[in-house]
Amino acid sequence: MTETIRFLMCSPDHYDVDYVINPWMEGNIHKSSQEKARQQWQQLYHVLKDRALVDLVPPEKGWPDMVFTANAGLVLEKTVVLSRFLHKERQGEEPYFKQWFEDNGFTVHELPKDLPFEGAGDALLDREGRWLWAGYGFRTELDSHPLIAKWLDIEVLSLRLIDERFYHLDTCFCPLSGGYLLYYPDAFDAYSNRLIELKIPEEKRIIVEEADAVNFACNAVNIGQVIVMNKISDDLQYKLASKGFEVVQTPLTEFLKAGGAAKCLTLRTTEPLIPDHHANVTIESRILQLEGHLLDAGIMNKALDVVVGNGGSFKVLNFTLGIERQSTSSAEVRVSAPSHEVMEEIMVQLIDLGAAARPQEICDVNTAVVAQDGVAPDDFYVSTIYPTEVRVNCEWVRVENQRMDAAIVVTESPEGKTAKCTLLRDLKAGDRVMVGVEGIRTIRQAESREQRNSTQEFTFMGAGVSSERRVELTVEQIAWEMRQIRDQGGKVVVTAGPVVIHTGGAQHLSRLIRDGYVHALLGGNAIAVHDMEQAIMGTSLGVDMQKGIPVRGGHRHHLKIINLIRRHGSIAKAVSAGVLTKGVMYECVKNNVPFSLAGSIRDDGPLPDTEMDLIKSQEEYSRLIQGADMILMLSSMLHSIGVGNMTPAGVKMVCVDINPAVVTKLSDRGSVESVGIVTDVGLFLSLLTQQLDKLTRPLVETV
Ligand SMILES: NC(=O)c1ccc[n+]([C@@H]2O[C@H](COP(=O)([O-])OP(=O)(O)OC[C@H]3O[C@@H](n4cnc5c(N)ncnc54)[C@H](O)[C@@H]3O)[C@@H](O)[C@H]2O)c1
Numbered sequence: 171m172t173e174t175i176r177f178l179m180c181s182p183d184h185y186d187v188d189y190v191i192n193p194w195m196e197g198n199i200h201k202s203s204q205e206k207a208r209q210q211w212q213q214l215y216h217v218l219k220d221r222a223l224v225d226l227v228p229p230e231k232g233w234p235d236m237v238f239t240a241n242a243g244l245v246l247e248k249t250v251v252l253s254r255f256l257h258k259e260r261q262g263e264e265p266y267f268k269q270w271f272e273d274n275g276f277t278v279h280e281l282p283k284d285l286p287f288e289g290a291g292d293a294l295l296d297r298e299g300r301w302l303w304a305g306y307g308f309r310t311e312l313d314s315h316p317l318i319a320k321w322l323d324i325e326v327l328s329l330r331l332i333d334e335r336f337y338h339l340d341t342c343f344c345p346l347s348g349g350y351l352l353y354y355p356d357a358f359d360a361y362s363n364r365l366i367e368l369k370i371p372e373e374k375r376i377i378v379e380e381a382d383a384v385n386f387a388c389n390a391v392n393i394g395q396v397i398v399m400n401k402i403s404d405d406l407q408y409k410l411a412s413k414g415f416e417v418v419q420t421p422l423t424e425f426l427k428a429g430g431a432a433k434c435l436t437l438r439t440t441e442p443l444i445p446d447h448h449a450n451v452t453i454e455s456r457i458l459q460l461e462g463h464l465l466d467a468g469i470m471n472k473a474l475d476v477v478v479g480n481g482g483s484f485k486v487l488n489f490t491l492g493i494e495r496q497s498t499s500s501a502e503v504r505v506s507a508p509s510h511e512v513m514e515e516i517m518v519q520l521i522d523l524g525a526a527a528r529p530q531e532i533c534d535v536n537t538a539v540v541a542q543d544g545v546a547p548d549d550f551y552v553s554t555i556y557p558t559e560v561r562v563n564c565e566w567v568r569v570e571n572q573r574m575d576a577a578i579v580v581t582e583s584p585e586g587k588t589a590k591c592t593l594l595r596d597l598k599a600g601d602r603v604m605v606g607v608e609g610i611r612t613i614r615q616a617e618s619r620e621q622r623n624s625t626q627e628f629t630f631m632g633a634g635v636s637s638e639r640r641v642e643l644t645v646e647q648i649a650w651e652m653r654q655i656r657d658q659g660g661k662v663v664v665t666a667g668p669v670v671i672h673t674g675g676a677q678h679l680s681r682l683i684r685d686g687y688v689h690a691l692l693g694g695n696a697i698a699v700h701d702m703e704q705a706i707m708g709t710s711l712g713v714d715m716q717k718g719i720p721v722r723g724g725h726r727h728h729l730k731i732i733n734l735i736r737r738h739g740s741i742a743k744a745v746s747a748g749v750l751t752k753g754v755m756y757e758c759v760k761n762n763v764p765f766s767l768a769g770s771i772r773d774d775g776p777l778p779d780t781e782m783d784l785i786k787s788q789e790e791y792s793r794l795i796q797g798a799d800m801i802l803m804l805s806s807m808l809h810s811i812g813v814g815n816m817t818p819a820g821v822k823m824v825c826v827d828i829n830p831a832v833v834t835k836l837s838d839r840g841s842v843e844s845v846g847i848v849t850d851v852g853l854f855l856s857l858l859t860q861q862l863d864k865l866t867r868p869l870v871e872t873v
């Protein structure tokens with residue numbers, strides 16, 4: 171007997187399948203035999219008793235799953251993190267387990283009420299004591315991991331479970347002595363598999379096939395070189411024997427009906443903390459600070475996902491929870507990565523989430539000198555849309571011209587220090603460009619739960635009444651903001667594609683321009699051509715806009731329009747000549763709303779106003795969006811994404827497109843200001859003008 175090892179078990183006096191909280195229980199309600207369950211449990215009990223000490227917690231009537239003591243909590247030395255069950259069916263077990271731990275001299279930590287964590291069912295110590303593998307995805311919330319890491323003072327490696335049959339980590343993952351791991355890879359997402367592979371060398375990974383996995387082969391109890399488990403295949407037994415393990419099989423079929431087997435029925439209560447003498451020296455670690463609505467806005471979750479998702483691990487050194495709804499939380503997290511490259515990848519993504527290295531640790535960003543005009547040094551930091559600051563001479567300096575996909579040029583002179591987003595083509599030999607990821611932070615606007623929820627996509631077409639109503643609500647909100655912006659002298663920029671015209675939106679967009687809601691228009695050759703085709707010939711791409719049918723020879727109309735405008739020299743000149751008397755372009759000219767038409771390879775003509783030098787048109791776009799409060803992006807993937815790339819965070823972006831993928835790409839900027847609406851752009855514009863009419867009519871009447 172190994173005297174130092176103890177297990178906690180609970181006899182199955184009240185065990186049964188009374189409800190369904192995992193896929194194994196489905197179809198098994200009251201199908202397990204009391205007698206057989208008792209026999210199987212006794213057999214397991216004796217197998218363990220021959221090799222370790224077994225304590226018993228009294229079973230309680232009404233709590234049939236209490237037999238699965240692995241879910242009592244997670245023990246390390248004399249500290250336990252008590253389980254917070256996800257399902258109410260098991261929550262009643264918590265006080266009984268708590269009592270047992272207290273009576274047996276454990277220090278008990280309890281997670282907040284709404285933070286599920288299901289104990290050693292979802293958290294398994296590396297048998298060499300190096301770290302804790304912690305599962306999440308079904309029963310346990312990732313947010314519990316930092317608290318566990320803090321309370322147990324241990325490095326946590328989070329693994330995401332993706333197959334609901336393997337809803338607890340211990341159903342598909344079993345660390346073994348000697349650094350071996352028995353596991354079923356398909357139960358985990360790709361990143362988790364990568365993490366496992368990074369941490370456990372190939373020769374130590376013992377992969378379980380599906381047939382054994384569904385017999386709970388991984389739900390095994392490991393005592394030294396002995397592994398106790400339900401029945402397994404000869405193949406697996408042979409594999410384990412070849413690694414020096416003795417397999418003791420004991421049938422546990424009655425418990426499989428509730429989704430558990432050997433490991434679930436036991437909790438190892440002697441888990442000594444072994445000093446980290448196996449630490450891998452190639453691992454790189456950094457201490458980062460995070461601040462904001464870390465739990466509420468999901469930043470902590472995202473940050474830890476970034477770390478784990480890229481194959482790193484973390485330890486939360488400090489975590490201060492903001493108690494009030496509006497108060498913010500802060501955390502200090504030690505991030506470890508198996509290599510410098512992985513660390514850089516993690517850092518780039520964490521910086522986007524607002525994380526920064528402790529300022530006192532870095533005095534200057536690293537820079538490298540540009541050797542050739544228009545070419546950055548290899549490791550240059552690629553800017554994002556978020557307001558950014560960099561360390562120069564031990565001070566934070568705000569980056570100017572914030573935009574994504576640029577390099578940051580740093581200057582330091584007697585006049586002061588500057589940092590500026592600079593496009594590759596504008597770099598000059600001799601410029602100092604920031605490289606690496608040290609000494610940089612982004613300033614993320616604190617997002618509350620409400621704000622975060624408002625940055626969703628709204629579906630209009632083909633969806634139920636409720637989501638239609640949600641689009642209406644969003645349009646109401648946009649109309650309200652547009653009115654405010656107009657009345658306060660702000661700036662709204664519209665990016666539009668020709669679909670606006672084909673869907674009958676021209677009249678509405680014209681109204682918006684005429685009524686002073688639009689302060690710049692960005693588009694391509696097509697929107698202008700089709701708008702003028704409609705204004706002059708009544709068709710859009712040869713389709714009669716009144717009757718909705720193609721006109722004979724209509725496909726030539728747009729070329730005739732291009733030719734006509736070319737003859738006059740420009741759109742403005744065609745307006746002066748009285749040739750163009752209505753429509754979007756006419757209103758722009760008449761109301762002095764600047765527009766920029768960027769050329770593309772698809773363009774016919776082009777119109778004299780279309781700028782075919784793309785660098786010039788990018789500059790023109792960029793000039794016109796300066797100072798914008800809102801950008802309305804209407805059904806032009808090309809131009810909307812182009813504009814999105816040059817727009818810093820803080821500008822409200824409304825993207826309307828029939829294709830959810832376009833909307834997602836544009837609205838998913840991780841900032842509160844973006845709204846995506848999946849709908850027909852003609853309908854959207856008509857709703858918007860109606861709503862603006864409602865908002866302005868009373869004002870007009872009282873004037
Ligand atoms: N004759 C011409 O010169 C000509 C003709 C067409 C396009 N072009 C040029 O080609 C480039 C790309 O054109 P683009 O911006 O039209 O194409 P795009 O593919 O970039 O964008 C069109 C977008 O409209 C969306 N859409 C389609 N139907 C919709 C609806 N009913 N409601 C809402 N959204 C809808 C699509 O999902 C797509 O995202 C532009 O520069 C344009 O000027 C030129």
Ligand SMILES: NC(=[NH2+])NCCC[C@H](N)C(=O)O
Pocket residue numbers: 191192195235238240241260290291292338340341428429430431433434
């Ligand atoms: N550690 C485990 N995997 N325990 C199994 C628990 C089974 C129980 N019926 C549940 O779904 O919660």
